[in-house]
Amino acid sequence: MSTDTRTTQPAQAPRLRKPSWKDPRLLIGILLVLASTAGVIALLESQNTTAEVYSARRDIAVGSALTPEDLVAVPVRLGDSGGSYLPVSEGIPDGAVLTRLVAEGELLPAAALGRRDELNRKPVGLTVEDPLPSGTGPGDRVDVWVSARTDTNSFEEPRLLLEAAEVAELTEGESALGASSSTLVQVLVEDAAMPDLLDALSNDARIAVVLNLGAGS
Incomplete structure (x- = not known):
């Protein structure tokens, strides 16, 4: 029996060609x-x-x-x-x-x-006796509550007239002793709500302005 002494030659890897500019x-x-x-x-x-x-x-x-x-x-x-x-x-x-x-x-x-x-909002001045929280100023939002005067010179239950109205200006008043007596709050009122607010003011309704902390500016 003969022995095959031939060895297998490894295959040569293909040569990489340099890339052409073309x-x-x-x-x-x-x-x-x-x-x-x-x-x-x-x-x-x-x-x-x-x-x-x-x-x-x-x-x-x-x-x-x-x-x-x-x-x-x-x-x-x-x-x-x-x-x-x-x-x-x-x-x-x-x-x-x-x-x-x-x-x-x-x-x-x-x-x-x-x-x-x-402009569909106009400033209206509201005089309030209860001071607003310290730091309240233009751009803040307030709710305006109104209590209408009755024939017996008392007041009805308060109702919300303006919600999240924007404060345009705020001026603190002073009494003769220098203490704050009232606050003039200029609020921006839309034309649709203007007649109700002016009616309340002309009929000596009681006005309360409350800072609305949850309203966006």
Whole structure:
């Protein structure tokens, strides 16, 4: 019996060819890398771009006509939200008034601008004897309760007339001894609720203003 002394030679691995500049796969890969790099650079540049917009120099109440004295120009980086605020380059629109309170230091939103004839809320002054909690001010929400006067000079059960009305202004009164005697609260009243409130005021109804902590501003 003969023995086969031949050995099996290992198969040679195929040689890798150097990619050619004419290979379309290589060109597509390079284009994708360049496009990705350009997108990242553009994003970083947009985030680092500053623009001047208006900021409130002090609290500005609803219905106030805007003047240069109310505003200050500030450079900010807004990115994609830049269109939400009034740029200094456009100036203050003629006849523009605020449709909501803009607090001191707040950037002026473009959506907060309107015209006086578009306002559906108007300030009404309510004098209340019971002081509101310390720190209550413009922008807070209050409920207004009314107790109508009866023919016998007493008062009916209180009913809720205005819910979550916005405070436009608040002024503390002082007595002769310097102590707080009453508070004048300017609340913003929608046109639909105005007749009932004015009727209550003209008929000497008892008015109570209660801070509404659960209402959003």
